[in-house]
Amino acid sequence: MEFLVATAIGMLTATGVYLLLRARSFPVVLGLALLSYAVNVFLFAAGRLAVDLPPVIRAGRDYTDPLPQALVLTAIVISFGMTAVVVVMAARAYVESGSDRVDDEAGGTGDGGGR
Amino acid sequence: MITHEIVLPIVLPAVIAAVIALTMRRDIALARTASLASAVALLLLGIALVSLASDGSVRTYALGGWPAPFGIVLVLDRLSALMLLLTAVLAVAVLLYAVNGWDTRGRHFHALLQFQLMGLNGAFLTGDFFNLFVFFEVLLIASYGLMAHGGGARRVAAGVRYVVVNLAASALFLFAVGLLYAVTGTLNMADLAVKVPEVAAADQALLRSGALLLLLVFAVKGALVPLHFWLPDAYVNAPAPVAALFAVLTKVGAYAIIRLFTLAFGEGAGDAAWLAAPWLMPAAMLTLLLGMFGVLAARRLAAMVSFAVLGSMGTLLIAVALFTPPALSAGLYYLLHSTLAAGALFLVADLVAERRAGHGDALVAAPVFAQSGLLGALFVLGAIAMAGLPPMSGFIGKLLILDAARDAFNRNWIWSLMLSTSLLAIIGFARGGSSLFWKSASFPGRLDARQPMRAALTITAAALLLAANAALVVFAGPVTRYLDATAAQLFAPSDYIDAVLGAEGGNE
8 A cells, every 4th residue: 555655656756747847827727736636645644554543532542633634624625726826826826927938938037037 | 731822823814814705895994994803913922922932942732632743733933933924014005005096906905814824823833744734735825816916917927927936846846845754653753853863874865855855845935046047036926915915925935944954953863964954055055146246237116126025035045054043133133124124125116116107116217206306215115125225124134144254154145245246236226226216307387297096105114114123233242142042952852752752731
């Protein structure tokens, strides 16, 4: 199971980074989403992998570490919100500039011209 | 005795932001009043907290009454009190500037600004890494909104780049947090300081990767070379008052580096002690060099100031990377100075751009504009401060850093680099100032030289930041005494650890 989880995290991260480097808004948003999935699984694994154990501490019973689950929950909520923000801003940038490039190419450098 | 004032810098702007967003959407006058009142209250609170922290004790506030390693804890020591005060000073000036019209160019300016203050204050106060992440996200999501405030294709495109870079950094932050938790079983900073020396040799590699990943994340926030590329783009395109507020945003990265690497990976960290020093120093030197070359090459005033911010981060982190108490004290002085000076210069750049219709803040000669003498004076003061010439505070800051580097093994490098880049900055600012103010004076014709309406408030805002900068010189004695004590406190983390971990029900 460790091997599977590690592979999954690796694959998600690699795909996410690749998509980020495509520098067009839709792949970048997808890449960020995949990256945050990878992070979430990684956080989950940080509390040691366990099968069929509740994240509730009770005397005399086995349990799995509840803290990573709380962290993942927070991280999911935050990354969901952030994805929404980046989608809105990317759509706005596309509408205003007519280009979906995230890097400098279309917008020009920040140095010339007025504001 | 209950000391609820520790949690107030977070609660107050959060409440005000919600109230503004919900009830004052259509009444800009009311929103301005509430926002300014909140910033002034934060300023008074900052002064109170600094005087509270100046007795040297570390105060904690356990949220919900849960004891420290398990619950969320806020910690007030000298450093965090100082950062709160600095943020509040900047916020008041920025708001004074923004109420003159910037805040009506988009929606929800004041609510976003208050949320940003909440995130900043939270990041300075929090005592564990996951909450540091959460407050980072709060301040970032507000800064995304502020960054795109007012719209325009160029600004929104720069905003998207800024968001993407920061989201990637957030993912790295979570990876680092996960690694640290997997190895030590805690995320509380004080608890981490206790657990780090006990980490088994087999886990050292994981621990180091976690700590260095965190350094990487904070380096992105602090715009350290080679992770600086987003800063000029974002700061030049951001609305001027927002760029001035962002001057403290890079300092959050520096604050987090100082906190993490003196507390958890400092003297007592066993094998992992001073983990960051060999990485931080060369990166900081390169940042300084690149920043000052940028000042020389900039073609717009705002770009020039952005690169000066980059250079000042380099100077600041050179002092931090020495990891000695005198150097850290000098670095903190420089942090205060450079934040105020950069904020003032961003405001001056916008004042100039506003008065030069058709030319903006491009560094070319153009017909004389209204109030060019007054703005020229403000610019000269800011530029002198930024470049590190007497009598402004940059001179004292750089002098303190040079003095603190006296015993460092790479002293010659540091001295020659800092002195030569100061020269670059002087040349750059002199060139910019002379084409903006002197050459323009002999340029034929005049731009529409009517006195802009209601300009008093905006000029007051810029002058306020310069006055605060000058106050750093006048009160250099007490300020450096406070900073020396701050550095001493940071290098003796046992007080901090005792205060946090021995604080069962500490706020009851």
